[in-house]
Amino acid sequence: MKITHLLGLALLAVLAPVSLAHAAGGNLTGAGATFPYPIYSKWFDMYHEKTGIEINYQSIGSGGGIQQIKAGTVDFGASDAALSDARLKEMPRRVIHFPTVGGAVVMAYNLPSVQQPLNLTSEIISGIYMGKITTWNDKRLAAANPGVALPGAPILPVHRSDGSGTTNIFTTYLSAVDGSWKEMVGANTSVSWPVGIGGKGNEGVSGLIRQTQGSIGYVELAYAKQNKLPVAHVRNKSGKFIEPTLASTTAAAEGAASMLAKDVRYPIVNSPAPDAYPICGLTFLLVYQDQKDADKAHALAGFIDWAMHDGQGVVSSLDYAPLPDAVVKVNEASLRKLMVAGKPALADR
Amino acid sequence: MRAGRLSADGVYRAALGGAATLVFLIVALIVYETTRGALLSLRTFGLGFLTNTVWDPVAERFGALPYIYGTLVSSALALLFAVPLGVGTAVYLAEIANRRVGAVVSFVIELLAAIPSIVYGVWGFFVLAPWLRSAVEPWLLAHFGFLPLFRGYPFGIGMLNAGIVLAIMIVPTIVSISREVLLATPRSLREAAHALGATPAEAIGAALGAARPGILGSVILALGRALGETMAVTMVIGNTNRISASLLDPGASMASIIANEFTEATSPIYLSSLIEIALVLFAITIVVNGLARLLVHWATGGRRSAVPA
Numbered sequence: 001m002k003i004t005h006l007l008g009l010a011l012l013a014v015l016a017p018v019s020l021a022h023a024a025g026g027n028l029t030g031a032g033a034t035f036p037y038p039i040y041s042k043w044f045d046m047y048h049e050k051t052g053i054e055i056n057y058q059s060i061g062s063g064g065g066i067q068q069i070k071a072g073t074v075d076f077g078a079s080d081a082a083l084s085d086a087r088l089k090e091m092p093r094r095v096i097h098f099p100t101v102g103g104a105v106v107m108a109y110n111l112p113s114v115q116q117p118l119n120l121t122s123e124i125i126s127g128i129y130m131g132k133i134t135t136w137n138d139k140r141l142a143a144a145n146p147g148v149a150l151p152g153a154p155i156l157p158v159h160r161s162d163g164s165g166t167t168n169i170f171t172t173y174l175s176a177v178d179g180s181w182k183e184m185v186g187a188n189t190s191v192s193w194p195v196g197i198g199g200k201g202n203e204g205v206s207g208l209i210r211q212t213q214g215s216i217g218y219v220e221l222a223y224a225k226q227n228k229l230p231v232a233h234v235r236n237k238s239g240k241f242i243e244p245t246l247a248s249t250t251a252a253a254e255g256a257a258s259m260l261a262k263d264v265r266y267p268i269v270n271s272p273a274p275d276a277y278p279i280c281g282l283t284f285l286l287v288y289q290d291q292k293d294a295d296k297a298h299a300l301a302g303f304i305d306w307a308m309h310d311g312q313g314v315v316s317s318l319d320y321a322p323l324p325d326a327v328v329k330v331n332e333a334s335l336r337k338l339m340v341a342g343k344p345a346l347a348d349r
Numbered sequence: 350m351r352a353g354r355l356s357a358d359g360v361y362r363a364a365l366g367g368a369a370t371l372v373f374l375i376v377a378l379i380v381y382e383t384t385r386g387a388l389l390s391l392r393t394f395g396l397g398f399l400t401n402t403v404w405d406p407v408a409e410r411f412g413a414l415p416y417i418y419g420t421l422v423s424s425a426l427a428l429l430f431a432v433p434l435g436v437g438t439a440v441y442l443a444e445i446a447n448r449r450v451g452a453v454v455s456f457v458i459e460l461l462a463a464i465p466s467i468v469y470g471v472w473g474f475f476v477l478a479p480w481l482r483s484a485v486e487p488w489l490l491a492h493f494g495f496l497p498l499f500r501g502y503p504f505g506i507g508m509l510n511a512g513i514v515l516a517i518m519i520v521p522t523i524v525s526i527s528r529e530v531l532l533a534t535p536r537s538l539r540e541a542a543h544a545l546g547a548t549p550a551e552a553i554g555a556a557l558g559a560a561r562p563g564i565l566g567s568v569i570l571a572l573g574r575a576l577g578e579t580m581a582v583t584m585v586i587g588n589t590n591r592i593s594a595s596l597l598d599p600g601a602s603m604a605s606i607i608a609n610e611f612t613e614a615t616s617p618i619y620l621s622s623l624i625e626i627a628l629v630l631f632a633i634t635i636v637v638n639g640l641a642r643l644l645v646h647w648a649t650g651g652r653r654s655a656v657p658a
Contacts, residue, residue, distance in 0.1 A: 034612075061612025063620070079615075087615070154502070161588030161605075163406075163613025186407030189613040197504060197599045198588030200609060204474075211479055211505065 026295030028303070031058040032065020032078030035165045035220070036283045039101055039318050040078070043303075043311050050306070053299050062165060062189065069095070069286050075296055077286035080165020081189060082265030094289040096334050097264050098304055099282035102321035104221040104249040105169045106279070108229040110209050111136065113151055118232040119144045119241045122177035122270070122278070125234070128157050128216060129174065130181065131195035136214065144235070151214070158208045158217030161198025163189040169281035170218045173269040177278075218279075221249065222319030236278040237270050248277035249321035257326035264330055280321070290339050297340035298347060304335055305346055380631065387625035389618055398625060404590045404606070406614070411622035413629055415590050419508070419600040420630065423582060424575040426512025426596070427519055432568055434516070435523025439564075442524070443531035444553050455528055462521035470584035473514040478505035478585065481513075486597055500595040504587060509596040511586040515578055519571035526570065530563030531556060562649045569641040576634055579604035603630040 030040075037059035044055040058064075062079040069077030070091055082097055107120055124140050127133035133140060137150045160167045168189045175182035185191050199205040202223040209215045209229065221244050224231050233241040242248050255273025259266040270278045285304065291297030308328050315322045323331070338345040384391075390398065394411060401412020438458070442451040482505030489499045534556050542552040557564070587599020588609060601609075603626050614620045 063611075063613045063615045066615050081615070156502070156504070161583070161601075162609040163611075165613075188407045189615065190406050190610050192403065192405040192407070192590065196589070197506065198601075198609075200583055200588070204584065207474060208506070211475075211482070 026293070026297075026299035027053060028055045028075045028296060028299055029057075030055065030065075030076040030078060030285075031060050031068045031074045032286070033062045033080045033165060033283055034059040035080050035103060036078065036101055036320070039315055039320050042314060042318065043307055046311070046314070047303055047306055051302070053303065055303065061163070063163070066286070069288075075287075075300060078284065079286060080281070080283045081168045082267075082284055083286070096287050096289050096337065098285040098287060098331050098334060099253075099260075099264055099323060099327060100285055100307060101315050102249045102253050102268070102280055102282050102323065103165075103169070104244045104246075104252075104277050104280040104321065105166055105173070105218050106221050106224045106229075106244040107216060107232040107234065108206060108209050108219055108224050109216040109232060110213050111151065111230075112213065114148060116148065117230065117243070118148075119235065120232045121235040122173075126174050126178040126181050128155055129159070129194065129196065130178075130184075144241075153214040156212055156215040157196035158205050158212075158215050159193050159196050159198055160190070160202075160205055160218075161200050164201075165189065165281070165283060166202070166218065166220055167191065169269065170279060172267045172281065173279045176267065176270045221246070221321075225319055234278055236274075236276055237272050238274045240274060242275065242277045244277045244279070246316050246319065246321045248275055249280045250324050252276035252278070252280045253282060253321070253327050254324035257324065257330075260327055261330050264327075264334065282323075282327075287338065289337055291345055292340070294340050297338065297345035301335060301338050301344075301346035304331070308332065308335075380628075383624055383628045383631060387621055387628045389621035390625040393618060394622070394625075398622070399629065402590075402592060406610070406616075406619050409616060409618050411619070411625075413603070413626055415592050416601055416603040416606050416626060417629065417633065418592050419586065419602040420576060420604070420633070422600070423508060423511040423515055423586065423602055424572060426508065427515035427575045428568065428572060430513060430516035431520045431523055431571060435520045435567075435571070436527055436564060438520070438524045439527035439531060440553060440557065443528045444556065451528075455525060458521050458524050460521075461517070462525070466518065466578060466581040467584075469514050469518055470581035473510055473581060473585040474506065477513060478510055481505045481510055489597070497594040498596055501593070501597045503597060504599060506585050507587045507597055507599045508593075511582050511600075511602070512596070514581050514585055515575045518578065518581065519575050522571040522574060523564075523567045526567035527560070527564045530560040530567070533563075534559045562645050565641070565645045565648055569638060569645070572637060572641065573634065576637065577604060577630070579608045583608050603627075603633075 040057055044057060048054055062081060065077035065079050066083065066087070068074045072092070083095065088095060107125065109118060111118070121144050124133060124144060127140065133155065135152055135154055137152045141150055168187060171185065171187040171191050175187040185194065197208065199208045199217070202219045205217045205219050206223065206227060206229055209217045219229070231244055233243050235241050251273050252268050252271035253260070255271035255276045256266060256268040268280060268282060287300060291300070308331050312322045312328070335346050336344060390411065394401065398411065398413055399417070400414055402414045403410050403412050404415070442455050446454065482503050486503030486505065490503060493499045538555055538559055539552040542555040547555065582602050583605040586601060586605055588601050588605060589599040590601055591598065593600065607623055607626055611623055614623055
């Protein structure tokens with residue numbers, strides 16, 4: 001009796017969303033980046049509740065997302081790194097980038113004797129990861145941290161061992177601030193590190209930092225906040241030491257708005273805005289400009305439009321940085337270019 | 350009646366033959382698919398892929414030598430720890446411990462084999478690494494620091510940690526098979542040894558001699574697991590593209606680089622190079638297994654043993 005009851009409920013639970021979605025027309029599938037997965041899955045849940053449209057997303061990594069959108073096996077891809085011009089040309093049709101949320105990469109460290117937040121400059125960070133700055137009482141560190149008793153211990157740099165959008169943001173920053181880094185190492189989801197040891201995932205890097213005195217590494221802001229790691233303030237382009245927060249990340253995107261309006265793929269690292277934290281980036285949805293299936297195109301355009309407006313309201317609850325209005329406007333303009341059978345895919349709101 | 354029996358026999362043979370062929374086909378398909386995936390990298394880098402030490406996804410230059418080195422060294426280290434421990438345990442369980450104790454202890458050891466490798470990785474990272482860093486490695490540096498094997502900084506994670514974690518993972522394989530093999534050797538062997546005036550240790554030596562092919566077989570199986578182990582190694586090896594003589598230094602293995610970089614490998618040549626690593630790992634496994642079989646052949650003087658090798 002009870003079991004049949006439960007079975008009936010389970011059946012209802014399985015069938016109900018399907019029938020609802022059919023009523024709304026056009027379910028969507030997407031694949032790609034793992035970094036924005038928590039906010040995406042929240043968005044998809046909320047959007048499903050609102051419209052009945054079901055969005056199935058596989059967080060298989062940016063590489064897989066790009067492959068799948070290229071092969072046309074998904075309706076949208078997601079990537080933490082924007083596609084280069086060369087990669088865009090390889091795509092069978094024109095691809096539009098939609099930035100969805102921002103994320104910051106923070107420098108976490110283990111120096112039990114230092115109480116106040118450490119101050120770092122771009123020169124110090126690239127020096128540490130190049131192997132040029134090797135002890136904590138180096139004169140460059142001392143100059144950035146007046147009055148702080150820095151130990152003479154060796155610096156142990158930690159980096160991500162797995163390919164990740166976090167590494168992409170970090171190395172994009174280092175390439176932007178240090179010409180020799182750009183030349184010798186470059187920016188990518190994984191690079192050939194001059195020094196340091198690798199931990200897998202945010203948890204691997206932060207585990208190594210917690211265990212090893214004198215270590216320093218980079219992790220996502222959300223991860224550092226949730227695990228209460230000590231994080232450094234980093235000097236930005238206008239010379240201020242900035243604490244990494246959601247607000248200072250959004251400020252970075254705002255500071256780059258005029259460049260983003262020309263090309264939304266423009267990296268927002270080392271933003272000129274006075275309150276911007278310098279090590280941050282945006283994550284993107286990848287969508288074909290001319291859509292084939294009308295139902296799907298309307299659903300996709302509707303979702304992106306919702307994510308740009310209502311969706312942005314819940315972003316900070318999961319420790320992602322919301323887009324500034326200027327970038328939302330850029331996305332609105334791109335959204336109007338989304339076509340199906342020669343007509344705009346986005347219905348008038 | 351007779352014809353019916355024959356055809357039942359035929360079906361039986363065909364089913365078994367089919368199963369064996371299927372296994373062969375699956376292996377052939379794996380080789381075909383990985384070769385196809387690696388074609389771009391094979392064409393671009395040629396044999397240099399095996400000897401190049403640079404792995405640079407930005408410049409798109411790839412070489413596998415540090416990973417080949419890491420896989421071979423961490424596996425060799427694991428065997429170095431696991432073989433004496435495993436064979437010793439097996440001898441104790443089969444020859445010295447009473448039957449009931451032997452059965453209970455070997456049941457517990459076989460439980461080790463059922464622990465998921467990620468759990469070994471987490472243990473290696475959060476328990477073994479701090480201990481190595483604070484106690485073992487500083488001691489090694491202080492007393493044996495003059496050897497190139499023990500140079501560098503005591504990170505706690507690195508080749509030594511990977512070797513120890515792998516050793517613990519492969520010990521159950523060695524123990525359980527070696528124990529079965531020892532139990533399968535005839536009792537009369539030991540009795541004859543005793544009758545000739547052998548000490549208990551010499552009698553066990555005689556049993557070990559008879560069980561040698563099976564024990565070597567267990568070591569081969571264990572080596573296979575060590576070569577291909579991915580998750581646990583990735584967590585504790587340090588993931589650094591470096592060839593260093595020191596066991597304290599971080600390194601990387603072929604399986605770990607694939608696990609680390611496959612998901613975010615965006616360019617075709619990058620992906621192809623990772624697939625070629627898989628192909629090289631496959632080839633190395635075949636070579637190592639082949640060599641091990643030769644070793645068994647040599648150790649047994651070519652005689653086939655009743656126990657699995």
